[in-house]
Amino acid sequence: MDKIVFATRNQGKIREIREIFRGIPVMTMDEAGVHIEIEETGTTFEENALLKARDVFRALSSSAENALVMSDDSGIEIDFLGGEPGVYSARFLGVDTPYEIKNRIILEKLAEAKGEARSARYVCAIAAVAPDGREVCLRQTVEGFISEEPAGNGGFGYDPIFFVPEYGKTMAQLRPEEKNQISHRGKALRKMRDQLERELLCNKRGRE
Template sequence: MKIEKMIFATGNEGKMREVRMILGDLGAEILSLKEAGIQAEAEENGTTFEENAVIKAKEIMEKTGALVLADDSGLEVDALNGEPGIYSARYMGHETSYHIKNKNLIERLEGKTGEERSARFVCAIAACFPDGRVLTTRGTMEGQIGYEEKGENGFGYDPIFYLPEYQCYSGELPLEEKNKLSHRGKALRLMKEQLEAL
């Protein structure tokens, strides 16, 4: 089955760059919501990253009749019982800047060191086809919550996510390097394998 076109349900330019870098050689046209002329805000009321990704992809697929991919991702901090988890984007309110969200997480881990600060980025990607088929994949990136914000690359929680193995923050990684290691990069590559297998 040749995929001519797909819509990736996001308006985030940084995310679209990552998506195109990884899925580009499938030979399909990849459009963001804006490029496809769609304005939609699905209500993410699932209880897992996978459920939320499917909700987003399905809603746009039903509107457009096209193959739609969507992701749901977030940060899980072990010492905080997995918070902010599926609420990562809404944590402390949509309008709150990530600088404030990051500061809050660092403060909540005060007194904890090393492994006690373990955390991971999780990304689930769903593909919803017009014929009703649904595929999902999940990728994770393990690390720790740092003690400060560092790095100008990335967005969201990247500046406080420390990678002990690389002795740097996610926000300090060049984009190509981050794509190799990131939760979204891993989930996208798994999804690419599933799409190629079709």
């Protein structure tokens, strides 16, 4: 494995990935020459993550043939809304709708919810397709609450309204290193990194 190609065009997401996979070149799909549009037709985070990783794997040119392809599907589940927006988090109210508006609408929907009724979680499924076609998929979550109002300028997406009780702050108020330690994506990426390292080490020993 010479590099990782991550099936995303989201620069905020790719910064998190590069921070965790230090020492390994990480490319976006565009940087790897993959300009396809991927339709997320899965009904679970895992299905969508695998779908994206497989599509990019098939579309890679021979110049990236020794690349590991990774993808994630993540979102926020809000208990008061029956788990919505869930797998539709990125498409909630339309993909081009600014998150400032999405967050405001969610706060309006939760106007009558108080305390524990505002419970929510971030979910992230990470999928990887190895150069030899093997697949790995795993899930991690982080529990929290929807805040009463947006706070913080860091992060992206729903971070300004996702309150992390352990820190007494929203995800958008955390320092990048703090967020990477507790975030759903950070936890899933570290778990994937550790699993890949174990498998690669075992494969290497098996060939010796």
